[in-house]
Amino acid sequence: MTRVNVMQPWLGAEEVAAVTEVIESGWVAQGPRVAAFEAAFAARMQVPYAVAVSSCTTALHLALVVAGVGPGDDVVVPSFSFIATANAARYVGAQPVFADVDPETGNVTVDTVKTALTPQTRAVIVVDQGGIPVDLAAIRELCDPLDITVVEDAACGAGSTYRGRPVGAGAEVTAWSFHPRKIVTTGEGGMITTTREDWADRARLLREHAMSVSAAERHRSVLPPAEQYLEVGYNFRMTDLQAAVGIVQLGRLDEVVARRRELAARYREALADVRGLRFVDDPAYGTANFQSLWLEVSDPFPLDREGLLAHLAEADVSARRGIMASHRQPAYAGLEHGPLPVTERLTDNTLILPLFHQMTEAQQDQVIDAIRAVASTGVTS
Numbered sequence: 554m555t556r557v558n559v560m561q562p563w564l565g566a567e568e569v570a571a572v573t574e575v576i577e578s579g580w581v582a583q584g585p586r587v588a589a590f591e592a593a594f595a596a597r598m599q600v601p602y603a604v605a606v607s608s609c610t611t612a613l614h615l616a617l618v619v620a621g622v623g624p625g626d627d628v629v630v631p632s633f634s635f636i637a638t639a640n641a642a643r644y645v646g647a648q649p650v651f652a653d654v655d656p657e658t659g660n661v662t663v664d665t666v667k668t669a670l671t672p673q674t675r676a677v678i679v680v681d682q683g684g685i686p687v688d689l690a691a692i693r694e695l696c697d698p699l700d701i702t703v704v705e706d707a708a709c710g711a712g713s714t715y716r717g718r719p720v721g722a723g724a725e726v727t728a729w730s731f732h733p734r735k736i737v738t739t740g741e742g743g744m745i746t747t748t749r750e751d752w753a754d755r756a757r758l759l760r761e762h763a764m765s766v767s768a769a770e771r772h773r774s775v776l777p778p779a780e781q782y783l784e785v786g787y788n789f790r791m792t793d794l795q796a797a798v799g800i801v802q803l804g805r806l807d808e809v810v811a812r813r814r815e816l817a818a819r820y821r822e823a824l825a826d827v828r829g830l831r832f833v834d835d836p837a838y839g840t841a842n843f844q845s846l847w848l849e850v851s852d853p854f855p856l857d858r859e860g861l862l863a864h865l866a867e868a869d870v871s872a873r874r875g876i877m878a879s880h881r882q883p884a885y886a887g888l889e890h891g892p893l894p895v896t897e898r899l900t901d902n903t904l905i906l907p908l909f910h911q912m913t914e915a916q917q918d919q920v921i922d923a924i925r926a927v928a929s930t931g932v933t934s
Contacts, residue, residue, distance in 0.1 A: 556869045557916045560734045561909040563809060564798070571797035578793075583761070584769045586793035590800050591744070594729075597803060598711075599722040600746040602753035605791040605799075606760050609708040609730030612743040613641035615759055615789065616726045617676060619752040620702040622647050626675035631661045632880040633896040634680045638706050639879045641678065650674070651880050651890040658836050659683060659847070659876060659899060663691040668891065676702040681710035682876060683905075684736075684844035685833060686720045693723070704728065711737045712810035712842035720839070721746055731795070736809050736844055737802040739795035760789040809910045810842045816908055816917060817843040823921045827928045829854025847875050847903045856927055858902050868923035875903025 575581055587605050595603035606612050622628060624646035630639050632651040642649040652661045652669035659682040666677055677696055679687045689705060696703050707713075708730035710720040721727035726749070731742035747753050761767055763786030766778055821832050831849040835841050850858045858874070865872045878900040880890050907920055 556871060557907045557912075557919055558909070559871050559873050559905060559907045561911060562733045562738050563802075563805070563910045564738075567801045568798045571801050572794055575793045575797045581794050582768060582792055583790040584793045586796040586800070587791050590791075590796035590803070593800055593803055594744055595746060597806070598719045598727075598746055600727070600748065602747050602750060604745040604747075604753055604756040604760065605796060606743045606745060606756075606789045607791060608741055608789075609706070609728050609732070609743040610637040610641065611760070611787070611789040612728035612730075612745045613637065613678065613704065613706060614644045615756045615787075616704045616728050616745055616747075617641055617645045617647070618759060619747075619749075619755050620676055620704065620726065622676045622702070625673065627671045627673040629661075629666055629669045629674055629677040630879075631678075631680055631682070631896070632878050632890070632893055633659055633876050633899060634682060634706070634879060635708070635877065636879045636882060636884065637708075638678055638680055639885065642676075647675065648673075649879075649885075649888070651888075651893060651896075653891075653893045653895050654682070654899070656895045656899065657833075658685045658687075659833065660685060660687040661692070662688060663695050666692055667695055670699075670701075674699075674701055676704055678704045678706050680706040680708070681713055681720050683833065683847055684709045684713045684842040686710065686713045686715040686836065686839035686841065688836070688838055689715060689720075689723050702726070708732075709735065709844040710842070711735065711844075712806050713840060713844075715839040725749065726752060731799060731802075734844075736813070736842055737799060737806060739791070739799040739802070742791050742795045742799065758783060759786045762786040762788060812910050813843045813908060814840075816912055817841075817846050819914075819917060820846065820906060820908075820921065824924060827854070827925065830924075830928075843908060845876075845905045846908045847905050849875075849899065849903050851902060854928065855930075858904055861924070861927065862904055864927050865920070865923055868919065870907060870920050870923055872907065872920075873905040875899060875905060 628642035639649040705724035705727040729744040731739040
């Protein structure tokens with residue numbers, strides 16, 4: 554028996570060759586490969602503008618900045634999300650306001666957002682949690698007439714669809730992640746996509762210290778003009794090394810998503826008769842990439858979530874606790890919020906099963922057999 558990891562990036566000879574080519578070119582910082590990655594990503598996601606940055610966290614930060622969110626504003630966010638979603642509001646001096654989520658998808662809904670709105674709400678961040686598409690149109694129908702910007706946090710969303718288009722295509726601004734646990738990875742890195750040229754232009758400036766002349770432009774000039782710093786900016790750049798990897802990874806996206814959906818379906822079929830287990834699944838309005846395949850554990854399953862995690866670990870299976878509840882973290886202690894019963898239920902009772910492109914049937918059977926063993930006996934081996 555060998556360890557089954559919860560996730561494993563799919564990297565190979567093509568990525569090595571792409572990075573080698575960049576190194577041999579002598580230009581490894583933000584440059585032509587970043588521009589090529591931006592163009593390819595925008596085309597794949599059916600959006601007019603894409604701006605590469607250093608992480609999804611910095612993408613969220615810049616998305617709020619270009620949307621004009623700042624001190625005194627409220628930003629509605631799900632607590633049921635990685636803490637960066639809430640932190641982005643704090644970075645611009647705004648206050649996060651936690652909204653609850655739908656029990657089936659783990660995403661905010663128009664009703665949970667409406668409950669969380671305040672007179673000071675300037676933006677709402679909606680998340681495609683674990684790659685499950687959020688019902689964006691309904692939320693925009695609520696927020697657009699109120700002049701509230703809806704930012705889509707598609708950190709986990711590459712390859713998921715919403716109403717027949719890629720997630721993020723219908724958003725005014727979207728943030729993406731290329732962390733190693735994501736389906737498209739550049740090691741670290743992120744992207745902003747937007748329908749607004751002025752927001753894209755400003756994000757490009759801000760990611761590079763708001764310099765009037767970019768580093769790439771200065772490199773191309775024998776005697777570059779003196780740069781100016783047009784406002785207080787940031788160092789949120791992506792390197793050409795990362796972008797080269799991203800271009801290769803993006804070309805594999807459809808294949809990777811198809812495989813992940815096959816594996817998710819196989820899990821559901823193999824464990825369909827086990828009472829007390831509920832898998833997250835596609836919503837009616839879209840398809841998931843299953844970046845994270847989470848499972849809710851409840852009665853009459855013999856073990857609770859923590860017990861099942863421990864049992865899987867004994868079987869050399871590295872599962873993970875489900876999505877965190879940000880409002881429970883020390884960083885947000887004392888922040889007032891309304892009731893979040895679904896968030897707390899899912900946080901306490903869900904776990905993420907191993908799922909990755911290279912996963913073999915034998916590895917998946919190792920996970921399935923471990924779960925079925927405890928389901929049939931009620932005790933760990």
